[in-house]
Amino acid sequence: MQRFDIPFNKPYIAGKELYYIAQAVMVDEHLSGDGPFTKRCHEWLERHLKCKKGLLTHSGTAALEMAAILCDIQPGDEVIMPSFTFVSTANAFVLRGATPVFVDIRPDSLNIDEKQISSAITSRTRAIVPVHYAGMSCDMDEILDIAHPHRLWVIEDAAQALFSTYKDRFLGTIGHLGCLSFHETKNIISGEGGALLVNDERFIQRSEIIREKGTNRSQFFRGQVDKYTWVDVGSSYLPSELVGAFLFAQLEQAERIIAARNRIFQQYYQQLKPLQDQGTIRLPLVADDCACNGHMFYIITRSLKERTLLIQALKNENILAVFHYVPLHSAPAGQKYGRQVGDMRVTNEISDCVLRLPLYYEMTDADVARVVRVIRQFYHV
Numbered sequence: 001m002q003r004f005d006i007p008f009n010k011p012y013i014a015g016k017e018l019y020y021i022a023q024a025v026m027v028d029e030h031l032s033g034d035g036p037f038t039k040r041c042h043e044w045l046e047r048h049l050k051c052k053k054g055l056l057t058h059s060g061t062a063a064l065e066m067a068a069i070l071c072d073i074q075p076g077d078e079v080i081m082p083s084f085t086f087v088s089t090a091n092a093f094v095l096r097g098a099t100p101v102f103v104d105i106r107p108d109s110l111n112i113d114e115k116q117i118s119s120a121i122t123s124r125t126r127a128i129v130p131v132h133y134a135g136m137s138c139d140m141d142e143i144l145d146i147a148h149p150h151r152l153w154v155i156e157d158a159a160q161a162l163f164s165t166y167k168d169r170f171l172g173t174i175g176h177l178g179c180l181s182f183h184e185t186k187n188i189i190s191g192e193g194g195a196l197l198v199n200d201e202r203f204i205q206r207s208e209i210i211r212e213k214g215t216n217r218s219q220f221f222r223g224q225v226d227k228y229t230w231v232d233v234g235s236s237y238l239p240s241e242l243v244g245a246f247l248f249a250q251l252e253q254a255e256r257i258i259a260a261r262n263r264i265f266q267q268y269y270q271q272l273k274p275l276q277d278q279g280t281i282r283l284p285l286v287a288d289d290c291a292c293n294g295h296m297f298y299i300i301t302r303s304l305k306e307r308t309l310l311i312q313a314l315k316n317e318n319i320l321a322v323f324h325y326v327p328l329h330s331a332p333a334g335q336k337y338g339r340q341v342g343d344m345r346v347t348n349e350i351s352d353c354v355l356r357l358p359l360y361y362e363m364t365d366a367d368v369a370r371v372v373r374v375i376r377q378f379y380h381v
């Protein structure tokens, strides 16, 4: 395997991860879930993001699965979402027997096109899942306005969006439920990991039960019930305390990590802007009422062929740039379990032309300049 001078991603260790794990093991002697570090993470999420309840899960995928159970998604129900997203957005609902209904994205933000949501609503629709791609917010006011009269749940897939905002509110805290990921490719990491943000009080009690195998264990430990028993469906969605300890060390440094990523994002933006101005490539759009968390820097090329050649040009200089997603409406499982509304023109085009550039905490100014230099040489500017 080729080793890159500038890899696509490099997990960043904030400093105290192993120290906190040692503390969990040797001082707290608590290794299963919901120990002192997991509780600190919950408090951190609730205080910093201002959500009613934050619950760690073992992945962002698990948080989405919990959301699907909480919204009582049943076989035959429909859930509206973009096709340009990670598979878990859809899978969580397919596991409940529901049909993902795919809608096209906007060419500027690459987020679900809110203007096309209404035409996807039927009597079977139960929820809308806005995905905040690259940590940039969907048009949440518009989406909530569409959802409200139809009494649809709004579940934010904020896996990439920790600490991004929309009109001064943190993403993941605006819909009824929000899902975060701490996978090692995200900004704040615990290897695998995630969190469910509960913003609607009606879900709080049941969210704890579903996460604890369908038992009332959390209430039992608070002394609210005198027996600990099976009361609902559920699974084991809580992470081990080792994961909570690792994550807490990251959360403590979240502002610094996100500021550093935003700085790299800005450098890419400034240095590549001349190419956008002359109409060669397109750059991400940060809307006025949003603040972004520097999760991802992408460019949009003019064709699949151009993107393929540019990836190779970067590879020749030992730089790894990657693309995603195979649109879900065109994937084998998407065709089997889902349905599309509209022609998916933008989704198809973007999946051919989007290119993600390296972005990680330890990237230096010189690294960014080197990536930009190769891109400018490629376009002869």
Ligand SMILES: *Cc1c(COP(=O)(O)O)cnc(C)c1O
Residues within 6 Å of the ligand: 059, 060, 061, 062, 085, 086, 088, 089, 131, 157, 159, 160, 180, 181, 182, 183, 192, 193, 194
């Ligand atoms: C990363 C990601 C997920 C899944 O998170 P995991 O923690 O890897 O399970 C879901 N949706 C989107 C949009 C993601 O980027």
